[in-house]
Amino acid sequence: MAHIPYGYIIKNGIAVVDDKSANQVKELFRAYLSGLSLADAARRAGIERCHSSIAKMLTSKRYLGDAFYPPIIDEDTFKQVEAEKIKRARMLGRIREQVEPKKSFAKMRFSAPSPETLYEDPFTQAEYAYSLIESEVIVDGQS
Numbered sequence: 426m427a428h429i430p431y432g433y434i435i436k437n438g439i440a441v442v443d444d445k446s447a448n449q450v451k452e453l454f455r456a457y458l459s460g461l462s463l464a465d466a467a468r469r470a471g472i473e474r475c476h477s478s479i480a481k482m483l484t485s486k487r488y489l490g491d492a493f494y495p496p497i498i499d500e501d502t503f504k505q506v507e508a509e510k511i512k513r514a515r516m517l518g519r520i521r522e523q524v525e526p527k528k529s530f531a532k533m534r535f536s537a538p539s540p541e542t543l544y545e546d547p548f549t550q551a552e553y554a555y556s557l558i559e560s561e562v563i564v565d566g567q568s
Contacts, residue, residue, distance in 0.1 A: 430487050431472065432497050440494045447497045450488060454502050457483060458509060483510065532563040 429435060432450040434443045449470045456466035463479045472479070482488075483506050490496030514520045537558045544550040 430485060430494070431482060432488065433494060442495050442497060450482065450497050453482060454498055454506055458505055533560050534563055535560050
């Protein structure tokens with residue numbers, strides 16, 4: 426295992442809750458829910474980590490407990506923090522509702538008659554063939 430999440434220690438190959446750091450994790454969640462920023466919530470909890478590490482802590486489902494890690498945070502608190510993060514992101518304009526993209530291209534139909542003249546030079550023949558191409562715009566499936 427490459428990384429042990431903050432709040433846990435390994436004893437005899439088993440992850441156990443480290444009471445001091447687990448209480449800091451709980452305080453981080455409470456402080457964030459009280460309205461503090463990530464950095465201020467971490468400071469209040471006594472956790473010295475960078476902004477992105479704090480954000481990852483607040484979204485780590487390991488704190489809910491799994492096959493290896495015992496729970497530190499209850500599911501209700503975790504969901505409240507998720508909702509708060511989304512609410513703050515919306516307020517800051519970081520999340521926008523999906524808008525159905527408008528069709529920005531016209532459907533076209535192309536046709537070309539068989540060439541009546543054949544040239545020996547392939548470039549001249551290609552120029553002539555391209556000049557025969559006709560196009561029309563198709564509106565709502567009608568030509």
